[in-house]
Amino acid sequence: MTLEVLKDRRNHIIKKRGEMEDLPACEKESLAGAVSQRACVYSGARVVLNPITDAIHLVHGPVGCASYTWDIRGSKSGEAQTYRHSFSTDLQEEDIIFGGTEKLYRALNELVARYRPPAVFVYATCIVGLIGDDLKAVCGRVTEETGCTIIPVQSEGFKGNKTEGYKAACDALFDYLIGTATGDNNYPYVVNLMGEYNVAGDFWAIEPYFKEMGVRIGATFTGNAKVNDLRSAHYAKLNLVQCTGTVTYLAQKMEQKYSLPWRKVNFFGLEGMEEALLTTATFFGNRLMLDRAKEIIRQEKKRIFGPLIFYKKRLQGKTAAIYMGGAAKALALIKAFKLLGMETVLVGTQSGKRDDYAQLMAEADDGTVIIDDANPAELAEMLTTLKAGVLVGGVKERYLSYKLAIPFVDFNHDRTSLFAGFDGLVNFARLVDTTINSPVWALVRGKFERNAFI
Amino acid sequence: MNYVTVNPCKTCQPLGAIIAFRGIEGATTIVHGSQGCSTYMRLHLTHHFAEPIDVASSALNEKDTVYGGAANLKLALKNVLARYKPALVGVTTTCLTETMGDDVNRIVNEFKAEEQVNDVIIIPVSTPSYTGAMVDGFNLAVEAALNVLAEEGEKKNCLAVIPAANITPAEIREIKRIIEDFIPFIFFPDYADTLDAPFFEELPLIFPGGTKIEAIKRVGSCRNGIILGVCGGKNLAQLLTEKFGVAACRLPLPVGLKATDIFFQTLAEITGKTIPAHYQWERRLLLDALIDAHVITYGKRVAIFGDDADLVLALAGLAVELGMVVAICAVGPSNEQFVRQGAPAESILNPVDFDELAQAVRKTRLDLLMGNSKGKFMAKEKNIPLLRFGFPIHDRLGAGRQQIFSYRGAIQMVDLIANTILENEDLFVSFS
Numbered sequence: 047m048t049l050e051v052l053k054d055r056r057n058h059i060i061k062k063r064g065e066m067e068d069l070p071a072c073e074k075e076s077l078a079g080a081v082s083q084r085a086c087v088y089s090g091a092r093v094v095l096n097p098i099t100d101a102i103h104l105v106h107g108p109v110g111c112a113s114y115t116w117d118i119r120g121s122k123s124g125e126a127q128t129y130r131h132s133f134s135t136d137l138q139e140e141d142i143i144f145g146g147t148e149k150l151y152r153a154l155n156e157l158v159a160r161y162r163p164p165a166v167f168v169y170a171t172c173i174v175g176l177i178g179d180d181l182k183a184v185c186g187r188v189t190e191e192t193g194c195t196i197i198p199v200q201s202e203g204f205k206g207n208k209t210e211g212y213k214a215a216c217d218a219l220f221d222y223l224i225g226t227a228t229g230d231n232n233y234p235y236v237v238n239l240m241g242e243y244n245v246a247g248d249f250w251a252i253e254p255y256f257k258e259m260g261v262r263i264g265a266t267f268t269g270n271a272k273v274n275d276l277r278s279a280h281y282a283k284l285n286l287v288q289c290t291g292t293v294t295y296l297a298q299k300m301e302q303k304y305s306l307p308w309r310k311v312n313f314f315g316l317e318g319m320e321e322a323l324l325t326t327a328t329f330f331g332n333r334l335m336l337d338r339a340k341e342i343i344r345q346e347k348k349r350i351f352g353p354l355i356f357y358k359k360r361l362q363g364k365t366a367a368i369y370m371g372g373a374a375k376a377l378a379l380i381k382a383f384k385l386l387g388m389e390t391v392l393v394g395t396q397s398g399k400r401d402d403y404a405q406l407m408a409e410a411d412d413g414t415v416i417i418d419d420a421n422p423a424e425l426a427e428m429l430t431t432l433k434a435g436v437l438v439g440g441v442k443e444r445y446l447s448y449k450l451a452i453p454f455v456d457f458n459h460d461r462t463s464l465f466a467g468f469d470g471l472v473n474f475a476r477l478v479d480t481t482i483n484s485p486v487w488a489l490v491r492g493k494f495e496r497n498a499f500i
Numbered sequence: 501m502n503y504v505t506v507n508p509c510k511t512c513q514p515l516g517a518i519i520a521f522r523g524i525e526g527a528t529t530i531v532h533g534s535q536g537c538s539t540y541m542r543l544h545l546t547h548h549f550a551e552p553i554d555v556a557s558s559a560l561n562e563k564d565t566v567y568g569g570a571a572n573l574k575l576a577l578k579n580v581l582a583r584y585k586p587a588l589v590g591v592t593t594t595c596l597t598e599t600m601g602d603d604v605n606r607i608v609n610e611f612k613a614e615e616q617v618n619d620v621i622i623i624p625v626s627t628p629s630y631t632g633a634m635v636d637g638f639n640l641a642v643e644a645a646l647n648v649l650a651e652e653g654e655k656k657n658c659l660a661v662i663p664a665a666n667i668t669p670a671e672i673r674e675i676k677r678i679i680e681d682f683i684p685f686i687f688f689p690d691y692a693d694t695l696d697a698p699f700f701e702e703l704p705l706i707f708p709g710g711t712k713i714e715a716i717k718r719v720g721s722c723r724n725g726i727i728l729g730v731c732g733g734k735n736l737a738q739l740l741t742e743k744f745g746v747a748a749c750r751l752p753l754p755v756g757l758k759a760t761d762i763f764f765q766t767l768a769e770i771t772g773k774t775i776p777a778h779y780q781w782e783r784r785l786l787l788d789a790l791i792d793a794h795v796i797t798y799g800k801r802v803a804i805f806g807d808d809a810d811l812v813l814a815l816a817g818l819a820v821e822l823g824m825v826v827a828i829c830a831v832g833p834s835n836e837q838f839v840r841q842g843a844p845a846e847s848i849l850n851p852v853d854f855d856e857l858a859q860a861v862r863k864t865r866l867d868l869l870m871g872n873s874k875g876k877f878m879a880k881e882k883n884i885p886l887l888r889f890g891f892p893i894h895d896r897l898g899a900g901r902q903q904i905f906s907y908r909g910a911i912q913m914v915d916l917i918a919n920t921i922l923e924n925e926d927l928f929v930s931f932s
């Protein structure tokens with residue numbers, strides 16, 4: 047590799063060679079000045095909580111933090127639209143000087159009076175952490191006075207990166223919602239889907255399979271969720287954890303307190319769907335359910351076989367690069383590309399943990415480069431040197447990719463294409479085909495034609 | 501609501517500062533604060549301009565907020581210099597570092613001494629966002645850059661042109677096309693090519709383009725100056741006049757017939773030249789377009805909104821020329837100048853958020869909305885079309901390529917507005 051990397055970043059990038067022990071350096075704070083693709087604690091908390099459709103999400107801080115997070119995610123709702131509004135205390139200079147608690151108190155009262163929401167999440171931003179507003183106290187006071195559940199989310203941005211934000215969100219759910227209502231204890235087959243955010247309607251693509259197996263979905267954390275579903279989530283018999291980076295911590299806490307077991311699953315990709323359904327059926331130990339699961343898988347595989355072969359023919363032999371926020375999706379993507387006959391040459395995440403990278407390493411082919419917390423300059427050089435045929439990433443990577451004449455697929459929280467379930471995989475293959483086989487790349491690489499009109 | 505901003509119609513100051521620094525050749529920016537602010541701004545700018553946007557952060561964490569951000573900012577500067585090899589670095593502050601009270605000037609001077617940096621210019625700008633908004637941040641950055649770079653000098657036949665409002669790369673190109681015909685000029689900050697960049701054979705780390713540092717120095721030797729914007733940019737006009745002795749005036753954005761007339765007249769007065777014939781011709785083409793459209797647009801009711809008062813005013817001016825009724829003129833961040841200017845509207849809202857604006861929109865009959873992408877909810881609710889102008893436009897392509905300035909831009913606008921009305925009402929009677 048000829049890449050010129052900042053000294054402190056060197057060990058964050060590694061190339062797989064056989065059975066090696068080394069992993070890229072990770073779980074570190076971003077290097078100042080390195081243009082990290084990461085966001086802040088607050089943004090992590092929003093990822094986990096924002097899809098809760100009927101709650102009010104109030105950002106306590108200056109207006110910018112709220113402005114940038116207004117309606118930028120693709121999580122869908124079947125009903126309530128409250129979550130698509132942006133609420134901010136819009137702190138002004140005098141609030142910063144004299145403290146923002148009074149304004150917060152009044153803001154909450156105003157919101158409760160106007161919207162009568164089932165709950166309000168109050169997010170702390172950096173500045174609130176700095177001036178030391180006691181969020182908990184204000185939230186407690188308003189809860190007491192109005193009877194509305196006001197939930198402080200300790201997401202001061204500077205406490206770390208997104209991962210800390212996931213944790214703050216999980217704490218908020220665990221401390222203030224889960225366990226605050228009773229549920230139905232009679233039905234034996236209830237699961238919660240955790241780390242499923244109904245982006246582009248993903249949840250609706252997988253829900254029917256569970257129904258068919260006789261499994262009821264108690265609560266979804268947090269795609270298309272309503273506050274009251276989450277309150278009785280502890281009545282479920284099993285937690286299925288998809289986006290491990292965001293909610294494993296919550297699953298563990300629920301296991302400790304409610305003896306509620308959890309399993310890792312993934313609803314993206316053939317293998318993922320197959321495993322998810324079988325894991326569920328096996329857990330409940332019900333023969334009939336297991337048979338039904340197997341039947342669903344058989345039928346669905348048969349159904350999508352044709353389209354998959356169609357796309358495989360068009361994609362086989364191409365190379366792919368993956369740059370995702372968390373590792374779970376990255377892993378599933380490597381598998382999906384294998385299925386399509388494509389080789390992954392680069393895989394990276396914003397904030398993967400050590401065992402995430404170990405898994406990625408195991409799944410990756412020899413020669414694959416693995417990178418942690420990449421910056422655009424590194425990504426650009428990697429993509430070019432490794433001759434990636436397509437990049438899967440988020441919006442920040444899209445135009446970098448385009449400028450390098452590398453096809454691109456958006457696989458992030460703000461995407462608009464459905465990727466979950468059996469049809470989701472076909473949809474993904476279609477999008478990869480759309481970008482890889484577009485005529486635009488030939489035009490871009492072609493030379494200026496002087497005699498075109500003669 | 502009194503204590504809650506619901507669906508804000510503004511963003512924050514550093515965002516504007518980032519855009520301004522994009523207008524200097526070889527420049528890059530560091531946002532001094534925690535990682536999130538810079539990432540969000542990059543995301544926002546990328547969505548809008550459809551370009552990759554690199555903005556570094558000093559990535560402060562909790563302990564830095566106790567001991568000050570000096571060490572992190574210095575490290576950030578060091579890494580940015582090593583990686584991007586910039587000619588200039590803009591350092592914008594955030595709410596966090598402003599509240600911490602970091603003395604960025606001192607930190608930067610220390611850094612330069614410690615690392616013996618002589619050939620890179622570093623310009624700090626204070627952009628706390630608990631006051632002001634994006635355009636203010638833009639203007640503050642321009643002011644900071646002029647303060648550091650421009651030198652007072654013997655006055656020459658040269659015009660300094662400085663935007664103090666939300667204008668697009670394509671509009672910068674249009675302004676330059678026109679002024680070129682009148683007088684030697686310096687356009688600053690010129691982000692035309694850095695925020696609307698072409699496809700490159702090989703991707704440069706910093707996009708080529710931007711006002712040359714050499715040229716910014718000479719702003720102080722220009723005999724005349726034009727600030728584009730009457731609501732923003734007071735600080736810039738003052739700076740040019742008082743510090744550098746440049747005779748500067750503030751003009752409305754050249755949108756629509758009358759505002760463009762003012763622009764051309766001013767150029768003619770400053771240079772003593774007559775307006776070239778082809779512009780006279782373009783003016784007549786616009787008149788022709790206005791006549792073609794007048795029956796379609798007459799009496800149609802429009803609401804115009806955005807976070808930049810000058811753009812909102814300019815659009816309102818054009819709407820009036822089309823015989824439309826401006827039912828609502830709304831500007832997000834509070835702006836005294838805007839209120840004082842008095843828009844030709846039935847109701848003026850300032851400051852305002854989209855919640856309040858939506859309530860006003862609900863109460864009145866409307867045919868059209870003009871403003872940024874965030875108006876899409878109102879458009880959907882009312883089932884009327886939204887023509888997207890301003891910032892952000894994140895759900896359509898070509899925000900940076902939009903061009904509504906001068907007679908030429910107005911001609912496109914007239915057709916666009918008329919056709920949108922026709923499309924929506926489905927009442928087009930064929931003229932053929």
Ligand code: SF4
Nearest residue numbers: 110111512537595629
């Ligand atoms: S902290 Fe201030 S500068 Fe940062 S995003 Fe929020 S409003 Fe903008």
Ligand code: SF4
Nearest residue numbers: 086111172203536537
């Ligand atoms: S101030 Fe903090 S919470 Fe707000 S965007 Fe910046 S890093 Fe995130």
